[in-house]
Amino acid sequence: MIEYIDEAPSLEEYKEMRRAVNFMILSDRIASNALNNAFHITTVRDNGRAIGMIRVLSDGSYANFITDVMVIPEYQHKGIGTQMMKRTVDYMYSTLEKGETIVLYLMSAIGRENFYKQFGFRERPNEVWGAGMSQWITK
């Protein structure tokens, strides 16, 4: 049974899901802070097993960054990623009062842009906005 639970996965589950989708390996300290300090996390479970997740990082109000959108390979292409995104955008919408506006950011993986467009995201750069920019820093 597939369930969407608005709670963080365990550290081990998080590391295992990241491994399964070939995301960068994180130190335990970095990974557990990432879970503990997120604004909103949904974990998808199949009979208890963590098979997908999504996180929102936020100032608690205006600026919100969606990251760690992942569904492990054996569960991909079943609509789970779509549900996670829909639920997350709906949740962020539910934080608004009438007349208010907030922003949702995310960085698409190469080739996933169309997946995100269906939830209202626009590619950058465009005629109005410059490129999103990022860097990794390592010590």
Ligand SMILES: CC(C)(COP(=O)(O)OP(=O)(O)OC[C@H]1O[C@@H](n2cnc3c(N)ncnc32)[C@H](O)[C@@H]1OP(=O)(O)O)[C@@H](O)C(=O)NCCC(=O)NCCS
């Ligand atoms: C991106 C990701 C989260 C999408 O998760 P998902 O559960 O496969 O997403 P969905 O099943 O909702 O949609 C994926 C595709 O399957 C299709 N699909 C949805 N339900 C389907 C079904 N029942 N049968 C067949 N195909 C289906 C969708 O139309 C979609 O097609 P598209 O690739 O042309 O957009 C997943 O591929 C993933 O974890 N990838 C690796 C990590 C990654 O790159 N994350 C994104 C970082 S930005």
